Amino acid sequence: xxxxxQIPAALSVPxxxxxxxxxxxxxxxxxxxxxxxxxxxxxxxSLLLIQSSxxxxxxxxxNASLDKSSGRSTLYIAASQPGDSATYLCAVDNAGKSTFxxxxxxxxxx
Amino acid sequence: GAVVSQHPSRVICKSGTSVKxxxxxxxxxxxxxxxxxxxxxxxxxxxxxxxxxSKATYEQGVEKDKFLINHASLTLSxxxxxxxxxxxxxxxxxxxxxxxxxxxxxxxxxxxTRLTVL
Numbered sequence: 144x145x146x147x148x149q150i151p152a153a154l155s156v157p158x159x160x161x162x163x164x165x166x167x168x169x170x171x172x173x174x175x176x177x178x179x180x181x182x183x184x185x186x187x188x189s190l191l192l193i194q195s196s197x198x199x200x201x202x203x204x205x206n207a208s209l210d211k212s213s214g215r216s217t218l219y220i221a222a223s224q225p226g227d228s229a230t231y232l233c234a235v236d237n238a239g240k241s242t243f244x245x246x247x248x249x250x251x252x253x
Numbered sequence: 254g255a256v257v258s259q260h261p262s263r264v265i266c267k268s269g270t271s272v273k274x275x276x277x278x279x280x281x282x283x284x285x286x287x288x289x290x291x292x293x294x295x296x297x298x299x300x301x302x303x304x305x306x307s308k309a310t311y312e313q314g315v316e317k318d319k320f321l322i323n324h325a326s327l328t329l330s331x332x333x334x335x336x337x338x339x340x341x342x343x344x345x346x347x348x349x350x351x352x353x354x355x356x357x358x359x360x361x362x363x364x365x366t367r368l369t370v371l
Contacts (some may be wrong), residue, residue, distance in 0.1 A: 175359060186346065186365035232296060240287055240361055241348065243297045 145170045147235050149244035157252050164218040166233035166245045171211045173237040178207050178218045181230045181246070188202055190231075221235070223251045257349050259363035266337055267371055274332045274366045276347030277289040278287045282327035283349035287360065288320075303330045337370045344368075 146169045156162055166176070175194045179187040191200045191207040193216070199208040206219040216233060230246040256279040266272050276286055284305045289297040301311045301322050305370035319341075321333040330349075334341050343365050348360040 177360075179362075184367070186344075187362050189362065192359065234297075236360055239285065239350070240299055240302060241289075242299070243289075245296045 144234055145237060145242040147233060147242050147244040149231075149233060149247050151247055152245065153248045153250075155175060155210070155250040155252065158221050158223060158225060160251075161221050162223055162249070164220070164231050164233075164249070166216040166218070166244055168214045168216075168235045168242070170235075171214050173211065173235050175236045176207075176209055176216050177234045177236070177241075178205075178216075179232045180200065181232060183230075187232070208211075220249075223249075225251045225253050227251050255279075255349075255351050255361045256363045257347065257358075257363040259345075259347055259366050261366060262364060264368075265369045265371065268338050269336055272334045272337055272368060274345055274347075274368075276330045276332070276363055278328045278349040278351070278361070281349070281351045283330075283351065284327060286324060286330040287348045287350075287352045288322060289331050289332075289346045289348070289365065291346065292294045297346060300332075303364075331368075334368065338370070339370045342368055342370045 146166045178190045193200050193209040202231045204221040209216045216234045230248045232246045234241040235244045258277045260275045286303040288300045291297045300315045301309045303309045303322045303324040305324045311317045324330040346363045346365040
């Protein structure tokens with residue numbers, strides 16, 4: 144059974160800092176891994192999707208890496224802004240369904 | 254990218270009533286759709302896998318008579334919460350798998366439906 148762990152559970156940083164969110168998973172036979180953002184009371188916003196054959200994906204200030212063999216992914220956020228405050232979820236897709244981590248709640252202070 | 258819609262986005266109902274939530278893939282055919290549930294301040298948990306034209310497969314601990322799933326077409330799956338009670342209040346999210354090959358084996362998620370049972 145796939146297990147997904149996200150560290151840290153919560154993170155508070157001053158505006159402008161670069162930061163890294165971590166996601167680890169136990170079963171490396173994955174189709175892909177997605178990073179999502181969720182604002183309070185809202186649905187999921189897909190940020191980055193990394194296919195199993197890829198090592199990283201970039202979108203603007205976001206960069207996600209994937210190391211399948213070690214069961215790890217990181218989401219790097221550059222030059223953080225208060226608007227980045229949200230919960231970030233990683234989801235690992237294998238065997239036809241996704242398993243989500245518990246998320247990292249990020250607060251960026253002005 | 255592919256789009257998945259859900260309707261309604263928010264519903265409030267009285268205890269004992271049934272509520273139907275629709276999940277549609279708008280620009281692709283989805284032989285497989287998934288239903289997830291999210292309790293406050295928790296992550297998403299898979300409830301069931303819905304396959305077009307066949308019975309849904311429920312995860313352990315999910316009552317299939319309570320959460321009725323129908324996947325009658327390649328673009329529509331419905332989740333009916335029967336005889337809803339306050340403990341069923343939650344955020345329900347569906348996803349659909351696009352097998353068309355544009356991005357192999359990718360799930361696309363709907364925006365979610367917030368159910369509040371009074």
